[in-house]
Amino acid sequence: MDGRIGDISTPGRLADPAEGVSPEELALAARNHGLPLEALRYDVTPPGLHYVLVHYDIPYAEADGWQLTVGGRVRTALTFDLAALRAFPAVTHRVTMECAGNGRARLTPRPVSQPWLVEGVGTAEWTGVPLRTLLAESGVEPDAVEAVFTGADHGVERGVEQDYQRSLPLADAVGPDPEVLVAYEMNGAPLPPQHGHPLRLVVPGWYGMAHVKWLRDITLTATPFTGFQQQVAYRFRQSADDPGEPVTRIAPRALMIPPGFPDFMSRTRVVRPGPCLLEGRAWSGRAPVTRVEVGTDDGHRWYEAELAPADGHDWAWRRWRAPWTATPGSHVLSARATDAGGAVQPLTQPWNRGGFANNLVQRVSVFCPPDG
Amino acid sequence: MDGRIGDISTPGRLADPAEGVSPEELALAARNHGLPLEALRYDVTPPGLHYVLVHYDIPYAEADGWQLTVGGRVRTALTFDLAALRAFPAVTHRVTMECAGNGRARLTPRPVSQPWLVEGVGTAEWTGVPLRTLLAESGVEPDAVEAVFTGADHGVERGVEQDYQRSLPLADAVGPDPEVLVAYEMNGAPLPPQHGHPLRLVVPGWYGMAHVKWLRDITLTATPFTGFQQQVAYRFRQSADDPGEPVTRIAPRALMIPPGFPDFMSRTRVVRPGPCLLEGRAWSGRAPVTRVEVGTDDGHRWYEAELAPADGHDWAWRRWRAPWTATPGSHVLSARATDAGGAVQPLTQPWNRGGFANNLVQRVSVFCPPDG
Incomplete structure (x- = not known):
């Protein structure tokens, strides 16, 4: 039988005016979930109530044997296991995280994707190592401009097969406030599978797409990253051919x-x-x-x-x-x-x-x- | 302004053939969530991945001060706090729990309610006190036929304001296998808010509606319970006026x-x-x-x-x-x-x-x- 991945992975579209939520959107809503709004009463969101958005599958990732590589435009390429990361002084930040698509299902016309109403949010205490600590260990070459983060989740999206990848400008990656973390705990316990076990990025103030889960590699680059999640998805576009501006920090x-x-x-x-x-x-x-x-x-x-x-x-x-x-x-x-x-x-x-x-x-x- | 609760709480209905998932169904899907199917790999479902279905709001329930009353057709009415329940020998059962409405959104015509596809399921280790142990403490009058369980969640459903209540026939309530638990732990930790903190019923083999969360009262009755969740909801009906048969145990x-x-x-x-x-x-x-x-x-x-x-x-x-x-x-x-x-x-x-x-x-x- 003929066929190609593009047949089952189609471009983004807008719902017709009379079109209800589609079975595909429902399948996403049944997997991913928001914060039940009564849980706004908690300063820190209890486990299982924080919003979750997983692009592909939750990888089966064990802490034992997990390795984080740091390379590219660094002076010394490094590899860390969990014990090595835990040997650095631990830092905890309380962070409100929100999905960039929160509110999407209330738009007219409605972009067909994860159909959030208003509940794609949560607040957690994230504990880990500051990214700038790790980059101080590796050293940064003077021509580095971005840090590219690669997660272990693998899938196809709008016809493009990929590991989930996002970048940050170097200044944001190493800035003191907000301080970006490579986090291994959520609310004082190891990360749950759906929140990136055993390692994820936490980028305070940024929408969720920046907080790469199941983090396995950090590569510094001398040119801006042009991967799918940076240049195709997560841009403010008014039309399909509008290059758009990148989605970055959380609006009030x-x-x-x-x-x-x-x-x-x-x-x-x-x-x-x-x-x-x-x-x-x-x-x-x-x-x-x-x-x-x-x-x-x-x-x-x-x-x-x-x-x-x-x-x-x-x-x-x-x-x-x-x-x-x-x-x-x-x-x-x-x-x-x-x-x-x-x-x-x-x-x-x-x-x-x-x-x-x-x-x-x-x-x-x-x-x-x-x-x- | 005029109005009555029935105006905002309408009878159950079936979706029109061409009707997509409605905003109301989407609001339920965004709150309640299923098991991401890749999580079937775990013998015991990690926290936050087990399905959740909450009829009303998650009550703000603290373990301190929580009381479970046992009354009705018992010899001695009793009240237990958490410490009293934890003083009994603890029993743990591994139980697969499934929402009775699992698969609803794949039906034609589609009943309009929580729109599960297939993922309304999970398996947990529940720890607590056997219900029969508590009823042995209180004694059971010979005319008792059912045990009615009341949770702390309060709402209106199909025009009926109510605390969530369900009953079990006495034989099921005190049977040795499956053994019904009054549970205070899930997977070795206190119950999360959305799973009934601090106390819930666990009825192995039965659909989720029987496992009353935020459990605050058990009343033995001399006549079968006729509350909303027993006589109106959770019945197999072919038409609106069909009295139907009760939904009980999980189909394969x-x-x-x-x-x-x-x-x-x-x-x-x-x-x-x-x-x-x-x-x-x-x-x-x-x-x-x-x-x-x-x-x-x-x-x-x-x-x-x-x-x-x-x-x-x-x-x-x-x-x-x-x-x-x-x-x-x-x-x-x-x-x-x-x-x-x-x-x-x-x-x-x-x-x-x-x-x-x-x-x-x-x-x-x-x-x-x-x-x-």
Whole structure:
């Protein structure tokens, strides 16, 4: 029988206006999962509730025998096993990580890919070795401009067979803040398989695609990396032939813990009449969040939420809260974040063909029954 | 404003033939998640990869102060905290748990609810106290016929506001095998929030709806329980007015670890030509699995897989494997299980209005490129 990989691995597309979520998108949604929004109550997301996005399969990777190679434009090529990495002083950073495609399924037209609504996020304590420590060991040649990270997950995507690979500009790779980690623990335990066991990159402030899982190689290059995940995927494009700009740091977003209790199927919230404290988290990978506002009339009017003071975890979400008095009827609750760079969440969708960085404000439908 | 809860919590329905997965189904799929099928390789599913189905919200439940009450038709009503439960001899059972709705999204017409494909399953080591031990402490009145279990999750479903509640016939509740547990550990650690922290019921062999999470009360009753999850949901009905039969134990199923590597979007597998070992797991909650067959031509012809010998974990899945030689072209791989009761997975869909127990054989689409 004839055939080629391109027949089963087709270009990206937009859903037709009347097209529901496709079986392929559902298959991705059943594998990958978001943060149930009530889990926003935890400062650090418990295991199994942090969002997960795996491009291909979770590799069967054992810590015993795992090797991380560091090469390319370095003075001395090095190989580390887990024991060697654990021999360096351990560093822990609390990091809010978000999928670049979070919010994609709410776009019109909808890019067909992992169909996140708003829940592709989580916060963890990542422990490992700073990347700059490893690169200080190997030495860096003066002509190095990028570090390319290769994971062990293998697949085909839009017709291109590949190991998952992403790069960082050298300045980001060795910068002191955010400090990039080669991490071997999540929340004080070895990485779970789906989060990159036994090693992953953690790039505080950047969308999830930069945090390469099942990390097995770091290669410094004298020219910018042009691999699929850098030059084809993860770019802000308005059309298929637009070269686009790269997706990098996380845009500001606030999410609310949906108040009251849900209807199983519609997920509409039921809230009793009376005082109701609205609470949630807000984050930005670009600059500290400076303001959160809440709206209870579908975003027509906004009022200030109280933002928790800075707690030293500059790359993690911050708690916010705002009082509300529920009155009988239907309401749409929203929250929006502003960061120190002046970026504020938009009220109209920031559309691009890949569905990246859609930080349109959340809408939480609430029903307050007249009889309490 | 007028309105009632029934306006946001509507009766169950079937999807129209041309209707894609709805935003409501997607919202459930983004919260709840299945087992990535490559994780079938683990005897015991690592944390975060076991399927999760939460009807309402995950309650914010702390172990400190948690109380389990045992009452109703008992001689002595009792209250246990976690320390009291841990003071009993601990028992551990390895159990394969599957959502009763697993396979629902592959049905035609499709019942609109949590849209599982085939991945709503997982296997864990559950540790706790046998329910019969607790009921021996309280004593059981002679007229008791059922035990009703109440969880702390609260919501509205099909117009009915409720705490999640299910019952078991007394004989099942106190039977020696399967032994029902009040469990406080999963895989040797305290239960994660989404799996019922700090206490849940574990009913080996039964579909997931019986394993009540966030367990806070056990009440013995002299009449059969008629609550929503017993009499309205979780019944095999052919029409909306069919009283139906209750959903109880898990029907036999085999699943295959998809071989080769995937295309990101279509999840079609790419396999090189040549020998390829097909592997997977098979289980039944009704009787031991006695046979697994594999098909490589979309279920027209079947051949025997090698089933791993019994390992003493009678309520957990068993490993199977079968050799295959991949040849260039497209293939659909399947596996089907037979149990000691003679039940075999069907080749045509076992349809019911709730989409329960659809154990239609899995279909794994594989592409073997001609050039290797």
